[in-house]
Amino acid sequence: MDLWRWINPWTGPVWILQSLMGHQPKFRLSPKLGHSLGVVSFLGFVTFLLADIAPSDPARLARAVAAYWLLHLIGTLLFGHRWALRAEGIGMVMQLYARLAPFGRYSKSRAFGLWGWQIAQRRAVPPGLALLCLLVLGSGSFDGVNETFWWLAQIGLNPLEFPGRSAVIWQTLAGLILSNVLLVGVFAATLWMGLMLGRVTDVSLATAFCLFAPTVLPIALGYHFAHYFTSFLVEAQYALISATDPWARGQDLLGLGHVYVTTGFFNTQESVRVLWLCQAGGVVIGHIVAVLLAHAVAVRHFGSARMALLSQVPLAIFMICYTFFGLWLLASPRGF
Structure with a gap:
């Protein structure tokens, strides 16, 4: 189920403005732009989140x-609905995650299946969306890495005497870029090895990249859950207080006391x-679903079960190694 369509903050205002102004x-x-604007939009959001000196400051965040x-x-008023589908990065990520939902439509009827079945049933995504899938995983992974003692040691900082975010802006940007480039390169190399091992000659590397990039979404979602789970438990309480007393006047609109x-x-x-254990479970489940999903995509598009199995060996090894990496991130001490 695509929940984003119900909470999208642009749908209502755009409809109202177009109705009042008769605007088209x-x-x-x-x-020709494809989804490049959306990729840039998403990277801009991630850059603010990771490299800004105070992204959680209320006034700055607002x-x-x-x-x-x-x-x-x-952009939506000027270019219409396609802007939301191709240029608004956060919405594009939400729509990609919606493809992991167990509920969906198949052949114009409602259907239910394992997480990700909608991805297995669809054709290859456009190159821009395929790249965005990897950037979501790479950026989320670096979001965890850049807080570890290991990363701070790599950039020459004592984790027990962290000087502040303003001192590591350029190092954070370099790390974010390097992480994403490295992930895309390793993922592409893994697919190439799989095609060679399975002797898949009728599917190009570019096509395989667009086919299998969405299969990393369960891993990315598992990381997002694990990384932000504890923050959610605290911030959700502040959100509840704001909801019951939105103007800080001592009100209790929700009757919570x-x-x-x-x-x-x-x-x-x-x-x-x-x-x-909840965080680790999220990471492990995400990887299990990703491995199963990648195999289902291979079986559907490669035709032969043997070719599909052999082609998935390098990708399965990649995902297993990433599982250990994710669990290491959870267990690593943090510098700030």
């Missing part, structure tokens, strides 16, 4: 979100163990 899109987004919203509101933010679940070994 005046420009056409060139097909300005960034307002600028992003206004930019894509204007006094709500206090607690981080008590970090105080005991048993509760931390439960949290860690």
Whole structure:
């Protein structure tokens, strides 16, 4: 189920403005651009999240979100619905994740299946979307790496005397770029080895890249869950307080009484163990689904079960290694 279509912050305002002004899109987004604008939009969001000196500062965050919203509101009004499908990076990522939903439509009827079945049933995605799938995984992975003692040691910093985010802006940008380039290169090399091993001659490397790139989405989603799970447990409490008292006037619109933010679940070994197991479970499940999904895609598009099996050996090894990498990230000490 695509929940994004129900919470998309542009759909309502665009419909209202078009109805009141009788406005129709005046420009056409060139097909030659593909999904490049969306890729740039997503990378801009990730850059702000990882490299900005204070991305969680309320005023700074509000300005960034307002600028992003206004930019894509204007783009949608000028270029129509295609802008949201090809240029708005966050929405594009949400639509990709929606393909992992167990509920969907198949042959114009409602259907239910294992997570990712909709990806297995579809044709290859365009190159821009394929690249975006890898960037989501690569950026999410570096989001975890850049906080570890290992990474801080690589850029010459004492993790116990972290000087602040302003001191590592360029190192963070370089690490983000390097991580994504390395992941795309390794993934492409893995696919090439799989095609050679399975002797798949009727599928090019470019086509295989567009076919199998969406199969890493379960891994990326598992990382997002694991990385932000503990933050969610705390920030959700602040969101609840804001919802019941949005103007900080002592109101209680939701009738919740006094709500206090607690981080008590970090105080005991048993509760931390439960949290860690939940995070590790998210990572492992994401990888299991990704391996199964990649094999289903190979069987559907390569025709021969033997060719599909042999071609997936390098990719399966890649995903297993990434599992260990993800669990290492969860267990690694953090510098800030």
